[in-house]
Amino acid sequence: MEWHKYLAKLTKFDQQCGQLTLAHKKIKATQATVKAYSMRQIPPTSLPKLSFSEHYLELHMLKHPELFALASCLADLRQTLIENFGVWHVFSQVWLTDLKKELQPGKSLVLMCGNAILAAQLPDAIAVDDLDWQKQDNTTPRPWRTVEKMDALLAVEKYCEQVDNIILEWAPEQTTCDTAILAFLRTKKWAGKFIVIGERQGATNSQAFWQQAQVNAPPSLNVHHQPFDFISDRVYVVT
Structure with a gap:
């Protein structure tokens, strides 16, 4: 779905939800995220959890049956961002501040950078991607900065x-x-900081990687990181 049509759909739900403060909060946060990316900006704050609890749905479904359709619409956010902006990892300006504090001084190499949205926010970063994802959901990449096509x-x-x-x-x-x-970094005894963003033993990275890598998810990198759907991605430091 085109992003402006998605926003219009959310606006319609917003008008239907009456006094449902929680529903309005989720709608407004989702709209703000889409609008930010449409202007090539990073959303200022993290998304709240976009799903509704069963209790909440049961409590309000008689007066607001549209909640079920709204829940489905909010769940479409990831695909909307991928198709329109080539965004797979949603992060906020607040989280970006946390990341910059965690990074060691000097240059950063951002691998599998997609449209280089994160790399564009880091000073002196090298953005690399083999661009194989162009054959999938987003066929018209519009990188936010120069991307070096490389494995x-x-x-x-x-x-x-x-x-x-x-x-x-x-x-x-x-x-x-x-x-x-x-294995290469271990052989080299590389002394830098290796950060992995993804879902441990789930939707990202190989099972072998999660078995072999020693990782931790420091609060400093995750307190403002909010997975927004069924994928429980986190920010890991490989030690």
Whole structure:
């Protein structure tokens, strides 16, 4: 669905929801996120949880049967962002501030950067992607900054001695290069910070990676990170 039609649909739900404060809050936050990306801006704050509890639906469904359709519409946010803006990882300006504090001083290498939305926010970052995702949901990439078309492992081999941070974003679960990257950095005894954004033993990265990597999810990187649908992604530091 085109993003402006999606916003119009949300506006209609907003008009129907009467005094349902929680519903209005979710609608407004979703609208703000879509509008921000449409202007190539990062949303100022994190999204709230967009789903409704069964208790909430049961409590209000007789007077507001539209809640079920609204819940389905809110669940469409991820696909709307992917199709219109090539956005897979939604983050806020607040979380971005947390990330910048966590990064080591110096350059960063952002792997599988997609449309380079995150890389565009980091000073002195190298954005790399093989652009295979163009064949999927978003066929018209509009990167926010220059993206070097390159395999992730080759990029690590090329740039590891020039960077102090490596960020791996939303690696597909069928990938095999994540374990190769891990092994290469260990062999090199690379002293930088390796950050992985994804769902542990789920929708991102290979099972072998999660089994081999020693990771932690520090509160400093996750307190303002909010998964917004069924994928429980977090921000991990590989140690």
